[in-house]
Amino acid sequence: MQQAVLAGFVMAGLAPLLHRWLGVRTAPMMALLPASLVLWLLWQWPLIAAGETLLLAWPWVPALEVSLTFFLDGLAWLFALLICAIGALVLVYSGDYLRDDPDQPRFLVLLVAFMMAMLGLVLADNLVTLFIFWELTSLTSYLLIGFHHEDPAARRAALQSLMVTAGGGLALLAGLVMLAQAGGSWSLTELAGRGEAVQAHALHGPLLVCVLLGAFTKSAQFPFHFWLPNAMVAPTPVSAYLHSATMVKAGIYLLARLHPVLGSSDAWVVTLSLVGALTMALGACLAIRQTHLKIMLAYSTVMALGAMTLLLGIGSRAALAAFVVFLVAHALYKGAMFLVAGILDQATGTRDLTGMGGLRHRMPWTALVAGLAALSLAGLPPLLGYIGKEALFSAVLEADHLRGAILALAFLAALLTLAVAALMVLRPFFGAVRETPRPPREGSPAMLAGPALLAGLSLWLGLAPHGLEGLVTATVQGLGVREAAVHLTLWHGLTLPLGLSLASLLLGALVVRHWEGLRTWSARLEPFMTLGPEGGYWAVMRGWLRLAEAQTRWLQNGHLRSYLVMTLLVLLGLVGHALFVRNGALAAPGPSARMHEAVVAALMVAGAMTACLMRSRLAAVAALGAMGFSIALTFVLFSAPDLAITQLLVETMTVVLLALVLFRLPRFAILSTPLQRLRDLVVASLVGGLISLLMLSVLGGEQLPRISEYMIANGQPLGHGHNLVNVILVDFRALDTLGEVIVLGLAATGVFAMLGLRPEGPASRRDARAEEDDHG
Amino acid sequence: MEPVLAVTIGILFAAAIYMMLRRSIVKLVIGLMLLSNAANLLIFVTAGLTRDAPPLVPQGMSVPAGAVADPLPQALVLTAIVISFGVLSFAVVLVHRAWEVVRTDDLDHLKETDT
Known part of the structure; x- marks a missing residue:
């Protein structure tokens, strides 16, 4: 199975190549992979029906407890079957739908990769693997929704779906990590038996919130439902696939999969029931306002997803059975409806319900298929959708929590869905014939085959529901309920x-009759729509950009000073904090200062101060020189003759260099205000004080063994030199010195190049010579 | 003596930072000089001060007679002095060149890429 999924990814990569050889036959050829997987799954059915679990172990990163182990129980089997079967049909369909699209190879790459990611998601046993496939579906669906990337609306919708689902994915990652912590295992099969331990764990609250956020964003639950209708800019086969069997079902799958682990807490039951019921009613209300065929379908998907979440929330045996029936029924009719919508779109050139009419004469087969699928969507007998809806109502009537509220919401959703279903058939296919942008023609057999098969199954399973009983029993067992017939x-x-x-049928008919009036009335609510969650999404995105802009303007303003001040303040905060926390001893007084040493130190201070305060450039340079020579004196006083010599040489050359160059530069001008100077003085004094404190603290700290003991002992025997500093420079740390020489060489090259730009400059030769002299 | 020098070095750092925060680019260079001197001194002093015992091995002996000053920080500071001179001369020439081209020494006028 793992090989099949990996092979699928490889095949996705090869799609452009295949397309070059096979042309339009590529898509049906590629459909052979999911079709053969369907056969394999059906072959496994006896095992699944007996309640067995198939475990396909495949260690991946054992050290991190990450494995590519797949397992197949009733739930995974059902989802895998839907993914593969509908995937195969959608592939055949899209081969025809995108017949003339030059981007068809890209489409196939993405669709097959998406299919495999989804398959991996429902089969994965390891939480990390599950998350990786989860993110892969987010990513591939982003690319699929933005397939027409020339269209700004498509790009916007794709980004929105990515933001919402990947944002939820981050929450999910945190939730899964906490789940593994609480349950003590990364394996879903092991976690399934540890529900009580997880729910008693301290992390249960946060992990529940994170996992639910992940599932709700993916499955477009209120208040994250808005990305789903926007995602309708995708090519229709994508919408059909994403909505009927995959993407949005991933969240539902996750909720179902974790039901045995988390499902018995009150928080789970109440949250899922409430969010599910709200989403259900909201989806139906928003669907009835629309006239755009695909967006109506999208909202009806939102409604169905809400219903499934609600059923998982109720969690009784009847509710779980209803969940499975509803899931199958929805996959069948929604796939068919979307594919029909694609046929209508191609045949007529419009997707607006109000622009179509009387098409049943021109497209009788499409009308028949659409009628069957819509009957199932409406929940009318004798189709599977009816059984699903009845099961939903009976489960809601037995709910332990919030029974009245969810029943009312579910009833509202049911009657509005019925109206939506009726409108989607009555408007385009019945009534007076209307002019459409393109003369309508019947869909091709390849395109009709998929929806016809799905709608036919809806009817067959509705008439003979006991065919489904085995599957429902096996799946409910996968959800953790054992004695389930x-x-x-x-x-x-x-x-x-x-x-x-019956009541919803009557009221639904009433809604259909007064649809136009209802829409004009609801159009008046339009201004309030921006206040909804989608308005919130855009406000957050705008705010985010503004925040980025503001912080860029604030932090990266192009003023060297503010960068310096910022860096220094951070340094001050961090080092100051460390010093404060450490609170160690300061330096012991040590050997007391002698008079002449103190004078040298005072000279340094005086030199530095004078250099800062002098208005004359020459005086500043002289003061700097005085300071440098005082430093050289310090080196002499404290046993560092080599340093003193170097400092003297360098100081002399610096003064010469500055004296030569500074006079070619403008005089010092006072450019800052007194307030700015005061601010700079405060920052500078604080940092200076911090450095003093730091030094005292270091000097007072414990003395570590000196590295140089070895160098002192071996300088003469190994390095054959009597000046230990020299031995270190050219022997023990010779590579360091080599680096220094290279740096100097680079600096000299830079200096020479810059002066070479204006060769007549008298300073140039001197600078270059000064550089060269220094290597000695 | 160390506490005295610690305070001295703190003052040198303060002066260096104050100069680096000026708008005049020439003052920035002076700040850079002060900073490198202060940093060299900091390394030297932090390693501990020793009077009258340079790290030399007398002729005919293989180890110094008695305790000597730590030679390692001295070697490091020596490298640092030379490198800071290289950096400084590069900076000075760069400032000079920038002045020739842009004819301003105000850093605020240099913050755009177009002049």
Whole structure:
């Protein structure tokens, strides 16, 4: 199985090459991979039906407990089957849909890579592997949504989906790490049995929040639902695939997968029920306002995702069974509906419901398929959608928490969905014939095959629901409920759910009748839409940019001074803090200062001060010279004759150099205000004080063994020199000295080059000579 | 003596930083000089001061007679003195060149790439 997924990625990479050889036949050829996976999955079915789990171990980074182990239980089997089967159909369909698109190879690369990432996600046993595949789906879906990258709207929608889902992905990563900490394992199969330990752990609260954030963003739950309709700019096969079987189902899959681990806490039940019910009702309300076919479908997906989250939240045996039925029903009808929408779009050149009418004469097969799929979406018998909806109602009626509220929301969602489904069939296919931008024609067999198969399955499974019972039982077992024998049937007798269905049918019909009025009324609410979560998203993005701009302007303003001040203040804060925390002893007085030494130190201070204060350039240079010579004297006084000689030489040359160059420069001018000078003085004094303190603290600290003991002992025997400093420079640390020579060489080259630009400069020769002299 | 020199070095650093914060580019160069001198002295003093015992091995002996000043920081500071001179001369020539081209010594006028 791992080989199949990896081979899929390789095949995705090879798609452009295949396309060169096979042309338009590439997509159907590539569909063979998911199709063969479907066969393999069906071959495994007896095992799954018996409640067994297939574990395919594959160690990857054992030291980090990361493995590429796949496991197949009822839940994973169901998702994998949907991914592969619908994936194969979508591949065949898109071969025809994008027949004339020169970018078809790119499309195939992305679609197959996405398919494999999704497959890896639902099969992964290791939390890290799961996360990697999770992020891969975010990334590939970003590229798929932005497939028409010339279109700014597509780029914007793609970025939005990436921001929302990848942002949730970060939260998920944190959540998974905490989950592994709390459960003591990175393996999902092992975690499944440790639910109580995880829920008793101190990290349970934060990890629940993080995991739910990840799942809700991915599955477009309120308040993150807004990216999904915007993602409709993607090519229609992508929308069909993303919505029916994959991407948005990843969050649902994660919730289902973690249900055995986290599912029994009250926080989980209440959050999922409430968010699910709200999303469900909101999706349906927003769907009915639209006239754009694909966006209506997108919102109805939001509604379905909410329903699935709600069912997982309720978490009873009946609710989980309803979840599975709803999942299958949704995958079938939503895939079919989207593919039909793509056919309509290509046939008529419009996606607006109000611009189509009477198409059933021209496109009878499409009309039939659309009718079947819409009946299932509406939840009408005898289709699978009806069984799903009945199961939903009965599960909600048994809910332990918030029963009244979620029932009301679910009922509202059901009746509006019914109206949406009816509109999507009645408007384009019935009524008066309308002019469309293109003369309508029937879809090609390759394009009709997929939706027809999906819609046919909806009908068949609706008529013979016991065919699904085994699957539902196996999946519910994967969700952690053991004694689960599920019975599905179209007719339950005169029950409350049936009454609710009838009531929603009547009210839904009313909504269809007054649709135009409803839309004009809801159009008045348009100004308030910017206050919603999407407005929040854009506000955050704008604020983010403004923050970046402001901090760039503040921190990177081009003034050398402010960079310096910033660096110094950070230094002051960090080192000062360290000194304060360490709170060690300061230097012991040591050998007391002798008079002449103190005079030398005073000379240094006086030289530095004078250099700062002098208005005359010559005086400043002279003061600097005095300071330099005092430093040389210090070296003499404290046993460093080599340093003293070097300092004397360098100081002399510096004074000469400065004297020569400075007089070619303008006189000192006072450019700053007194306030600025005061500020600089404060910063400078603080840093100076810090350095003094630091030195005293170092001198007072414990003395480490000196590295130079070895050099002192071996300077003469090994280095054959009597001046230890020289031996160190040319022998023990010869490479250091070589580096120094190189630096000087570079500086001399730079100086020479800059002066060479204006060869007549008298300073040039002297500078260059000064450089060369210094190597000695 | 170390505390006295510690305070002295602190003052040198303060003077160097004050000069580096000026707008005049020539003062920046003077600040740079002060800074390199202060840093060299800092390394030298932090290693501990020794009077009248240069790190020399008398003729005919293989190790110094008695305790001597630590030669390693001296070697490091020697390298640093020479390198800071290289950097300084480069900076001075650069400033000179910039003045020739741009005809300003105000750093605030140099902050744009176009002049």
